[in-house]
Amino acid sequence: MRFFRTWSRYPEIAVTVAVGAAVLVLHAVGEQAAGQGVATAYVALFIAWTLVGMVRDVLRGHVGLDILAVVAMVATLAVDEYVASLIIVLMLSGGEALEDFAARRARRDLTALLDRSPRTAHVLPDPGAPGDGTVRDTEVEHVEVGDVLLVRPGEIVPVDGTLLGEGATFDESSLTGESLPVHRGVGEEVLSGAVNGTRAVRMRAVRRSADSQYQQIVALVEEAEESRAPVVRLADRFAVPFTAVSLVLAGTAWALSGEPVRFAEVLVLATPCPLLIAAPVAFLGGLSRAAGSGVIVKGGGVIEQLARLRSAAFDKTGTLTLGRPDLVDVRPAGGFTTAELLALAASAEQYSSHVFAESIRRAATERGLDLLPADEAGEVATNGVTATVGGHAVVVGKPAYVASLAPGLTPADLGPGEAAAYVAVDGRFAGSIVLADDARPESPAVVAWLRANGVENITMLTGDARPTAESIARQVGITDVHAELLPPRKVRLAAELRPRPLMMVGDGVNDAPVLAASDIGVAMGARGATAAGDAADVVLLVDSLAKLVDAVSIGRHTLRVALTAIWIGIGLSVGLMLVAMTGAIPAVTGALVQEFVDLATILYALRALAGPPADLDTLTPTPHPHPPPSNRRDTPTIP
Numbered sequence: 114m115r116f117f118r119t120w121s122r123y124p125e126i127a128v129t130v131a132v133g134a135a136v137l138v139l140h141a142v143g144e145q146a147a148g149q150g151v152a153t154a155y156v157a158l159f160i161a162w163t164l165v166g167m168v169r170d171v172l173r174g175h176v177g178l179d180i181l182a183v184v185a186m187v188a189t190l191a192v193d194e195y196v197a198s199l200i201i202v203l204m205l206s207g208g209e210a211l212e213d214f215a216a217r218r219a220r221r222d223l224t225a226l227l228d229r230s231p232r233t234a235h236v237l238p239d240p241g242a243p244g245d246g247t248v249r250d251t252e253v254e255h256v257e258v259g260d261v262l263l264v265r266p267g268e269i270v271p272v273d274g275t276l277l278g279e280g281a282t283f284d285e286s287s288l289t290g291e292s293l294p295v296h297r298g299v300g301e302e303v304l305s306g307a308v309n310g311t312r313a314v315r316m317r318a319v320r321r322s323a324d325s326q327y328q329q330i331v332a333l334v335e336e337a338e339e340s341r342a343p344v345v346r347l348a349d350r351f352a353v354p355f356t357a358v359s360l361v362l363a364g365t366a367w368a369l370s371g372e373p374v375r376f377a378e379v380l381v382l383a384t385p386c387p388l389l390i391a392a393p394v395a396f397l398g399g400l401s402r403a404a405g406s407g408v409i410v411k412g413g414g415v416i417e418q419l420a421r422l423r424s425a426a427f428d429k430t431g432t433l434t435l436g437r438p439d440l441v442d443v444r445p446a447g448g449f450t451t452a453e454l455l456a457l458a459a460s461a462e463q464y465s466s467h468v469f470a471e472s473i474r475r476a477a478t479e480r481g482l483d484l485l486p487a488d489e490a491g492e493v494a495t496n497g498v499t500a501t502v503g504g505h506a507v508v509v510g511k512p513a514y515v516a517s518l519a520p521g522l523t524p525a526d527l528g529p530g531e532a533a534a535y536v537a538v539d540g541r542f543a544g545s546i547v548l549a550d551d552a553r554p555e556s557p558a559v560v561a562w563l564r565a566n567g568v569e570n571i572t573m574l575t576g577d578a579r580p581t582a583e584s585i586a587r588q589v590g591i592t593d594v595h596a597e598l599l600p601p602r603k604v605r606l607a608a609e610l611r612p613r614p615l616m617m618v619g620d621g622v623n624d625a626p627v628l629a630a631s632d633i634g635v636a637m638g639a640r641g642a643t644a645a646g647d648a649a650d651v652v653l654l655v656d657s658l659a660k661l662v663d664a665v666s667i668g669r670h671t672l673r674v675a676l677t678a679i680w681i682g683i684g685l686s687v688g689l690m691l692v693a694m695t696g697a698i699p700a701v702t703g704a705l706v707q708e709f710v711d712l713a714t715i716l717y718a719l720r721a722l723a724g725p726p727a728d729l730d731t732l733t734p735t736p737h738p739h740p741p742p743s744n745r746r747d748t749p750t751i752p
Contacts, residue, residue, distance in 0.1 A: 125206035282310035359383035398721030399671025419668025464490035
């Protein structure tokens with residue numbers, strides 16, 4: 114049954130094999146003329162069909178690489194080498210099957226992500242709700258925020274949720290690439306796509322399916338699968354010179370020997386398969402390998418850009434730093450107490466998505482302060498948040514923005530690595546909240562690796578205050594710093610940076626414009642920065658900047674494999690054509706030999722699935738000669 118399904122999927126192969134078998138039977142019974150007629154008629158129809166496709170390609174602006182095959186088929190028919198012409202037809206019609214096989218092998222990690230996407234959820238009834246208390250199975254798309262779910266042992270977590278009851282162990286390798294199981298305690302968030310351990314657990318859904326982590330990864334993978342690798346550009350780059358060389362060699366052989374058959378014998382060894390099949394297989398392999406490493410690359414064009422990377426720009430907060438600032442000090446002004454200032458600021462920050470907002474809320478909650486709801490609230494991107502809390506107009510944000518609404522602002526005295534959120538209440542300056550966000554431990558090594566591997570220009574583009582930005586830049590080894598930037602200015606600076614291509618790395622909603630405007634936008638997507646992930650070309654699923662090195666290494670390895678596969682095919686073809694010019698390779702033998710050349714290039718292209726991993730441990734960044742002293746203040750005691 115499987116045999117018949119395979120043949121029905123590729124009817125051109127089935128028909129070609131059937132015609133070839135009929136020709137052999139006619140030869141066996143002494144009807145050579147009839148066999149030649151059948152083969153000639155079938156090949157002529159195939160040539161006409163191929164020419165129609167070539168014309169469509171030309172109208173779309175692409176060079177038709179099948180011109181060599183068409184000329185070879187015409188030539189073999191003209192010199193009565195119709196068996197060789199049938200083999201060429203089989204080569205071209207079998208190319209699709211060979212490409213499908215190689216592509217399935219190359220995209221295995223991408224397909225694995227899609228195949229294990231959670232589809233159902235077990236919903237538990239709320240305590241006290243009417244009903245018989247039985248578990249209700251539903252499609253994952255119908256799970257609502259607040260639903261209590263049962264996840265049985267070995268099952269995939271259907272949506273993002275917080276753990277209820279006792280802690281449990283989960284396998285998060287499909288999300289992070291980390292092979293070791295992780296333990297999650299009560300109240301901790303568990304991401305969709307994680308695999309439950311050995312005991313059943315209950316969790317409360319905190320996001321719907323479309324907004325959950327794994328479903329966002331699946332959407333990114335589908336986008337990467339649907340995108341086409343830049344093989345058209347690669348093919349166009351090689352097609353014209355290769356076609357010209359092949360025709361010149363074939364014509365020279367004919368002219369020197371005086372035998373038209375020599376033209377056909379040379380041309381049957383010219384193949385477009387290394388360009389048409391091997392290159393796309395290599396790019397699919399690179400996309401798949403990246404996905405297996407916790408990096409989603411949205412298409413082969415991005416792979417090629419990563420391979421040619423020459424400049425890199427980084428946001429600061431959450432990218433070069435951990436993105437989890439700790440409260441250092443609360444400095445009230447205008448008669449407010451530390452508790453009042455922190456409570457009002459945290460209440461307003463409930464309506465902000467900025468990383469500082471989360472830290473301020475967490476600090477207030479840890480100190481037992483009640484957060485009040487806002488009558489109305491709004492956020493001004495990169496500047497701050499405004500809210501009406503308990504009858505007070507509260508503004509939390511950057512100094513320039515707060516000063517424009519509340520004159521009398523006093524800039525905070527900040528130490529290295531510290532940043533301040535300024536607060537105004539009812540139009541007067543109320544104080545500042547000082548936080549500190551440490552640099553990621555891997556950031557210096559990543560910056561040093563990029564610089565040592567041909568990235569000439571490395572810069573920081575951030576909206577944070579200059580002293581804070583420069584302090585972090587010194588720690589990670591960046592000397593070119595642009596601070597206190599608004600999104601339009603970030604985009605303009607990114608457009609001006611040279612040399613190209615430029616990679617911009619960020620993590621937040623405010624980074625989306627500059628990510629979209631860069632040659633390569635990279636989003637730190639481990640914590641679900643949806644807007645940045647949508648705008649980016651590369652999404653790092655693991656909360657580690659080290660994955661950036663993996664992305665660049667995979668891009669370079671993939672392009673190297675694709676180009677090498679092309680040159681292997683071209684080199685073997687040209688070498689065999691030179692031998693065929695002497696008449697040493699008959700047309701039928703040459704057509705068969707060419708199939709092995711195609712197979713060799715495709716097998717080599719699959720090397721994109723493997724390769725030497727980037728090793729940050731072998732690169733020790735040079736420490737700054739004068740490391741900034743730590744002068745963090747003790748966290749204040751707030752009543």
